[in-house]
């Protein structure tokens with residue numbers, strides 16, 4: 001029984017990825033940290049595709065929480081295999097760096113970087129044993145280009161890009177691929193308060209992207225068609241940066 005784990009699957013890009021993977025036939029484990037109502041809506045949408053949808057509530061940045069929920073589930077469900085891992089959970093706490101408080105620096109870094117590590121170490125260990133797996137990390141244009149007002153976020157995504165490239169080389173021999181997707185401006189709760197009209201004027205495609213447009217690239221990266229693609233960062237940004 002093959003499962004896909006999507007962190008931050010309750011809303012936005014993660015939700016679209018859950019639905020895409022369900023449509024591809026994966027049973028989906030939907031992780032989230034707070035929003036039970038939205039998580040349940042994602043679960044319903046996943047189940048509607050005819051697969052299993054499991055809610056798994058934990059904060060990816062807390063090692064004990066990851067171990068006692070994900071680690072425990074894996075221990076108790078040895079007949080089930082997580083063959084796809086999407087590290088998507090993330091937050092932004094923007095400010096110019098000299099005014100940024102340490103709490104906002106650490107919160108963003110902890111969720112993106114520590115979260116990647118705490119979750120992936122469980123899942124990739126099992127992938128290595130089974131010699132099968134696909135990992136996709138949702139990073140950002142900020143991690144490639146750097147964006148002012150986002151030194152914390154840019155640093156966190158840059159770190160995950162480097163980790164993607166390193167891990168891809170560690171696990172390639174066992175047939176496991178590790179890639180990243182770097183969205184530009186995508187319409188979700190995260191970007192809801194941005195001045196869209198002003199920003200879209202800078203985007204060659206003259207619009208924000210939809211979460212589904214990110215999910216379709218993730219779908220490709222976990223598919224058989226991407227079997228020889230690893231260690232890559234694929235931008236989904238309407239031509240904003242290349």
Ligand code: NAP
Pocket residue numbers: 007008009010011012013014031032033034035036038058059060061088089090091111138139140141182183184185186187188189190191
């Ligand atoms: P979003 O709509 O704000 O959704 C964030 C998701 O992450 C929610 O499901 C949330 O769960 C979950 N989450 C937050 N903190 C978590 C934690 N500590 N542990 C587990 N789950 C947590 O954001 P989004 O726009 O879809 O962003 C998804 C990913 O894409 C993020 O990594 C973000 O950095 C990246 N990204 C987004 C954009 C964009 O323009 N939107 C651009 C580039 C990259 P709850 O519902 O429980 O809060």
